[in-house]
Amino acid sequence: MIVTLTPNPSLDRTVTLPGPLLRGAVNRLGSVTVEPGGKGVNVARVLASSGQEATALVPAASDDPLLRAIDSLGLPGLACRAVPVAGAARINTAVTEPDGTTTKLNESGAGLSEAEVAAVEAALSEELRPASDGRSWAVLSGSLPPGAPVDWYVRLVGLLRPLGVRIAVDTSDAPLAALAAGLPDCAPDLIKPNGQELAQLAGRGATDLEDAAVAGDFGPVAEAARILVELGIGAVLATLGPAGGVLATGEGAWHATAPSVPVVSTVGAGDSSIAGFILADVRGGGQAECLRTAMAYGSAAASLPGTALPTPRDLPAQASEIVRLN
Numbered sequence: 001m002i003v004t005l006t007p008n009p010s011l012d013r014t015v016t017l018p019g020p021l022l023r024g025a026v027n028r029l030g031s032v033t034v035e036p037g038g039k040g041v042n043v044a045r046v047l048a049s050s051g052q053e054a055t056a057l058v059p060a061a062s063d064d065p066l067l068r069a070i071d072s073l074g075l076p077g078l079a080c081r082a083v084p085v086a087g088a089a090r091i092n093t094a095v096t097e098p099d100g101t102t103t104k105l106n107e108s109g110a111g112l113s114e115a116e117v118a119a120v121e122a123a124l125s126e127e128l129r130p131a132s133d134g135r136s137w138a139v140l141s142g143s144l145p146p147g148a149p150v151d152w153y154v155r156l157v158g159l160l161r162p163l164g165v166r167i168a169v170d171t172s173d174a175p176l177a178a179l180a181a182g183l184p185d186c187a188p189d190l191i192k193p194n195g196q197e198l199a200q201l202a203g204r205g206a207t208d209l210e211d212a213a214v215a216g217d218f219g220p221v222a223e224a225a226r227i228l229v230e231l232g233i234g235a236v237l238a239t240l241g242p243a244g245g246v247l248a249t250g251e252g253a254w255h256a257t258a259p260s261v262p263v264v265s266t267v268g269a270g271d272s273s274i275a276g277f278i279l280a281d282v283r284g285g286g287q288a289e290c291l292r293t294a295m296a297y298g299s300a301a302a303s304l305p306g307t308a309l310p311t312p313r314d315l316p317a318q319a320s321e322i323v324r325l326n
């Protein structure tokens with residue numbers, strides 16, 4: 001069983017410009033698409049598109065257009081559990097330019113009341129309670145809406161731990177800092193920082209790890225990830241864009257090259273990497289296979305426009321090369 005929680009889901013509106021963005025001027029748009037989004041929704045979508053059933057848990061009123069958008073995907077393996085809330089799902093806009101530059105404009109989201117936060121927690125535990133097989137995953141993803149406690153993910157890890165499910169957390173900024181502050185007591189089984197987020201967690205300069213990775217030196221990334229593993233996190237999957245990815249666990253660290261694809265839009269690439277990792281894991285793959293599949297799904301997402309998410313048909317023909325770092 002796989003349940004994703006997206007505390008701050010969105011309708012993702014992607015607008016395509018026929019030329020470069022002209023700041024301070026009127027820009028005429030090419031195509032406009034709207035898709036259901038938010039990181040956990042994306043993870044569940046990718047899993048379901050690959051034949052792995054998943055439930056996307058979102059706070060949303062029963063008449064929220066987000067729910068209609070999820071429904072209209074018509075994905076048989078995708079279940080949606082909506083916890084009724086007063087606010088509407090935010091609309092996040094992505095502006096894409098012909099050279100592949102994508103600019104995201106994310107709203108902060110309608111707030112959650114204390115009672116709504118409690119209702120989401122109750123629904124999450126209820127969904128996961130039957131999942132005591134040790135193979136199930138809870139994926140907690142994205143920013144937190146106003147009103148949610150900044151350490152909500154820390155609390156949720158503590159709440160879910162006794163249920164015997166594996167827990168992935170993918171977030172940034174203050175909720176990520178809160179997660180780091182909650183170690184080692186509330187350590188997730190998987191986190192997926194990018195280079196800058198990993199640097200933030202490891203107390204390194206913002207671009208130190210990425211700069212080293214671009215120069216082909218993955219030691220600093222592996223070292224930062226190892227520190228987090230020593231603090232109790234089961235696996236750190238660091239995604240490094242064109243420089244590939246590094247997976248660190250208690251058994252070692254590996255680097256994977258990024259399969260070569262034409263990069264069209266990186267929106268959803270991180271979510272697709274998590275889906276790929278979990279997909280390989282629930283299919284019994286070892287750590288190298290989880291890393292390879294994460295890279296394949298992340299690269300496939302980057303080769304698709306806007307927030308389009310990959311299906312198995314979109315996976316790159318060439319797999320990553322994996323090298324053990326330690």
Ligand SMILES: O=P(O)(O)OC[C@@]1(O)O[C@H](CO)[C@@H](O)[C@@H]1O
Pocket residue numbers: 008010012036037038039042092104106141142143144267268269270271307
């Ligand atoms: O504002 P957050 O929660 O950090 O990110 C939300 C978001 O940018 O992430 C997804 C792509 O990863 C999009 O579907 C969505 O718009």
